[in-house]
Amino acid sequence: MDYVETEGDTIDQAIETALTRLGVVRDKITVDILSEGKRGILGFGAQKARIRAALRKPTIELTTPEPAHETTVVIAAAPKPIPDAETTAAGEKAKGVLDEILKLMGIKASVQAKAGDKTDEVVLEVSSDNGGLLIGRKGQTLEALQYLVTRIVGERQGSEGPHIVVDIENYRDRRRKSLEDMALRLGEKAKRQRKTVTVDALSAADRRIVHAALQDDPWITTKSLGQGSYRRLLIIPEGDRKGKEEAKAALLDKQESKSQDKGGRPDPGRSSRNDG
Amino acid sequence: MKELVRYLAKSLVNNPDAVEVQETDGEGAAILELKVAKEDLGRVIGKQGRTAKSIRTILNAAASRTQRKVVLEIIEER
Numbered sequence: 001m002d003y004v005e006t007e008g009d010t011i012d013q014a015i016e017t018a019l020t021r022l023g024v025v026r027d028k029i030t031v032d033i034l035s036e037g038k039r040g041i042l043g044f045g046a047q048k049a050r051i052r053a054a055l056r057k058p059t060i061e062l063t064t065p066e067p068a069h070e071t072t073v074v075i076a077a078a079p080k081p082i083p084d085a086e087t088t089a090a091g092e093k094a095k096g097v098l099d100e101i102l103k104l105m106g107i108k109a110s111v112q113a114k115a116g117d118k119t120d121e122v123v124l125e126v127s128s129d130n131g132g133l134l135i136g137r138k139g140q141t142l143e144a145l146q147y148l149v150t151r152i153v154g155e156r157q158g159s160e161g162p163h164i165v166v167d168i169e170n171y172r173d174r175r176r177k178s179l180e181d182m183a184l185r186l187g188e189k190a191k192r193q194r195k196t197v198t199v200d201a202l203s204a205a206d207r208r209i210v211h212a213a214l215q216d217d218p219w220i221t222t223k224s225l226g227q228g229s230y231r232r233l234l235i236i237p238e239g240d241r242k243g244k245e246e247a248k249a250a251l252l253d254k255q256e257s258k259s260q261d262k263g264g265r266p267d268p269g270r271s272s273r274n275d276g
Numbered sequence: 277m278k279e280l281v282r283y284l285a286k287s288l289v290n291n292p293d294a295v296e297v298q299e300t301d302g303e304g305a306a307i308l309e310l311k312v313a314k315e316d317l318g319r320v321i322g323k324q325g326r327t328a329k330s331i332r333t334i335l336n337a338a339a340s341r342t343q344r345k346v347v348l349e350i351i352e353e354r
Contacts, residue, residue, distance in 0.1 A: 097287065100283060101280070101283070101284070101334070104279050104280035104283055104338075105280060105334065105337070105338035106338060106341070107338070130341075133337055133340060133341070134337065136333065136337055140333055141333055141334065141337045143330075143333075144329070144330035144331075144333035144334050145330075145334060147326065147327070147330045148284060148288075148327070148330050148331065148334070151288060151322075151327060152284075152287040152288060228324065
């Protein structure tokens with residue numbers, strides 16, 4: 001079996017290196033984590049994350065070849081990814097809706113529908129001279145456009161439609177990078193001062209980025225507390241027992257009043273749509 | 277502006293024929309009054325007012341290039 005071992009500052013980076021070296025996409029490999037790596041304190045004691053990436057065997061090989069029953073081979077073949085026809089159709093429709101909204105706003109812009117990173121994701125890339133206006137403060141206009149387009153497209157074809165993302169001039173990428181920088185900076189601050197740091201009000205999607213950015217740091221726990229627009233993200237350093245207990249007490253309170261809302265760290269595998 | 281609200285409202289509701297938008301001029305601001313069928317009220321307002329907020333955000337962005345402000349009011353009656 002083919003495999004490579006790679007290093008990186010984070011596990012994600014190590015996986016990324018392995019993927020480029022093997023020249024395959026993520027779901028074609030299995031990853032063994034050899035060492036999680038440590039970020040260290042002020043650069044001391046930092047350890048690189050190490051992983052071993054092995055090529056996944058094609059599913060068809062796993063079934064014993066039985067020439068007499070070709071049908072069994074067909075059934076055992078790898079599950080097909082969700083057909084893209086629905087996503088493509090939704091993308092086209094979403095593009096039409098966004099075109100119309102922009103036209104009625106009196107803004108000259110062109111929209112291009114592209115496939116996203118996931119199979120059920122469509123990215124609508126807007127180019128316009130009025131980019132800043134369409135993004136708005138902290139991206140709120142962009143967020144509003146995306147929300148309304150999703151509502152209008154999703155409304156007509158059942159509840160679980162494809163995920164539609166509206167982006168302008170790579171704003172989403174830039175925003176994610178700046179949030180990740182901020183997350184790491186606040187994480188260092190929390191560790192240095194041994195005090196829990198509370199992050200300003202963030203949208204659900206933004207909070208998710210911060211959680212994800214800090215989840216590999218063994219010295220830090222992140223939690224979200226509060227409801228609705230009062231929801232805040234806490235960065236709790238290892239050893240700040242007070243902050244941790246406060247968070248736990250508040251969590252217990254909430255669980256009593258609302259049994260299903262756990263309010264903890266969101267599972268990174270979940271989509272942002274589900275993130276409270 | 278009026279057309280924008282009409283388009284968004286008609287796209288969101290189940291009953292597009294009942295959508296009405298009226299524009300009145302207030303002091304320094306245009307007031308847009310949106311009326312929809314009673315059962316569609318929730319659709320233009322949304323969970324915790326999120327849809328209504330989004331419509332207002334987009335209106336404000338569109339209006340920011342003109343000098344006039346725009347206020348959206350969702351009228352509940354009938």
